[in-house]
Amino acid sequence: MIYPSKLLPSVFFRLINPNNIRHLNVYLIRHTPNKTNFQAGQIIESSICEQSSHIEDLSLNFYGKYDELDISIDIKQAHKEHFFSVWTPFQRSRRPNEDQFEQDHNRGWYYLPLSKLHLFRVPIENPLYSDFTVTCEVVHKPVRCNFWHVQLRWKDEKGVILSKKAKTWKRTVQTSSKSFIKIHAVDNANGSQSIPLCIIAYSHWNSFKG
Amino acid sequence: MIADLATKAPISYVQDIRDSGTGFYAGAHNIAIGYLSHVPFTNPAENISISENEYLAKVFLSLHDTKPYFHISKYLMPNHTFFKFSEAALENSLVVFNLGDYYNSKEKIETERINRLNIEISETIKTRASKDEELLKFINFRAQDQSLSKIVNFISRLSPKTYNIEITQDYSIYFTLMFSDTTLFLEFFLEKSESEPDFVFLVYSNGNCIANGEGDVDNVSNKLSSIFRAR
Numbered sequence: 001m002i003y004p005s006k007l008l009p010s011v012f013f014r015l016i017n018p019n020n021i022r023h024l025n026v027y028l029i030r031h032t033p034n035k036t037n038f039q040a041g042q043i044i045e046s047s048i049c050e051q052s053s054h055i056e057d058l059s060l061n062f063y064g065k066y067d068e069l070d071i072s073i074d075i076k077q078a079h080k081e082h083f084f085s086v087w088t089p090f091q092r093s094r095r096p097n098e099d100q101f102e103q104d105h106n107r108g109w110y111y112l113p114l115s116k117l118h119l120f121r122v123p124i125e126n127p128l129y130s131d132f133t134v135t136c137e138v139v140h141k142p143v144r145c146n147f148w149h150v151q152l153r154w155k156d157e158k159g160v161i162l163s164k165k166a167k168t169w170k171r172t173v174q175t176s177s178k179s180f181i182k183i184h185a186v187d188n189a190n191g192s193q194s195i196p197l198c199i200i201a202y203s204h205w206n207s208f209k210g
Numbered sequence: 211m212i213a214d215l216a217t218k219a220p221i222s223y224v225q226d227i228r229d230s231g232t233g234f235y236a237g238a239h240n241i242a243i244g245y246l247s248h249v250p251f252t253n254p255a256e257n258i259s260i261s262e263n264e265y266l267a268k269v270f271l272s273l274h275d276t277k278p279y280f281h282i283s284k285y286l287m288p289n290h291t292f293f294k295f296s297e298a299a300l301e302n303s304l305v306v307f308n309l310g311d312y313y314n315s316k317e318k319i320e321t322e323r324i325n326r327l328n329i330e331i332s333e334t335i336k337t338r339a340s341k342d343e344e345l346l347k348f349i350n351f352r353a354q355d356q357s358l359s360k361i362v363n364f365i366s367r368l369s370p371k372t373y374n375i376e377i378t379q380d381y382s383i384y385f386t387l388m389f390s391d392t393t394l395f396l397e398f399f400l401e402k403s404e405s406e407p408d409f410v411f412l413v414y415s416n417g418n419c420i421a422n423g424e425g426d427v428d429n430v431s432n433k434l435s436s437i438f439r440a441r
Contacts, residue, residue: 045376045384052380122412122419171399172424175384175410179395182386183414 003096009087009147016140026114027189028060031071035108043185055177058152064194066148072103083145111189328366348400357427364431
């Protein structure tokens, strides 16, 4: 299999600001270790992410160009450092060779609606500290082999990422994130809309087949 | 009459059923169908069949079972009332349960439901723990400080419509309790931490987080009680 070029960043691409697409029915997709992820219509906890620590900055992908067929693709360990490093605008990227990635066909997936996630606020009560509001932010974080990669970030009012704020917040953030994903995760992306080309690419570039 | 023909079952066998026996009253007759939800089936297809006749409920059991048991689904007995056994008797391979104390009062039915839910949740956790030594250590630790039994009692009293229990990789018990218009997510971190709470909870309604909190079992139970009382 040849690594799909539709996943690669182009020098003509720019960072996607989720604020500009909140009004659209855009979905995010995340891979899971197994095909069975839902029970009685609700995602099972073990499918949300493989390691609990990952939930604090959960990786997902904009759904559209990146779709279910791409879920199985995984960069081999030895090449992760390069291909999973952050892509910066105007940077040229190289397609991973056949021996640099593999496929895991056991993987499954779930979807999350961007409009429900981005800037979602949870007021946190804490007896030891003053109460505050946590905001979930979808942050576009393209990597060298995947332009569509995004991360969830949990921030306080001052924009400080909660997991870095203090160790004492680990459990609160974990449960909040999991519960939030449980509420919103779905097993289909019916009616999903594509991200408009003008949001993805600079206007002088028109060769991208959207 | 069945009762005249019935042979008394061995005492231990009757006692076993009686101790765990609650179930559905089968109608106007002095006979009922038992409900032993926390005793597992071994081979129901071979050993058990249940009459669908609402007025004469009989359970066929294999006599060579040391611990016979049975289960009847609610679908067979839609208009049920809870009961307790006064006597169980055998007639050939028929087990006939004579109805003892039965009740229709909402309060008693609710008490019975809570008790059953309590047993169900406890058994689910024990079953998971039996397959994982590390988890079992944490469960035993939490059994000592009584936080596990306290929270299971509390959850049972909340009477969720449906619930789900998941054990996470970090050895926490993640409860999802669904009510008619709200969902409670409650995570119980089994490992004790000085800087972090034992419990974190969030209550969602219509996709919005309407309450959350953290603390030990007593703090969290008090907070949740007031939240659910107010709703």
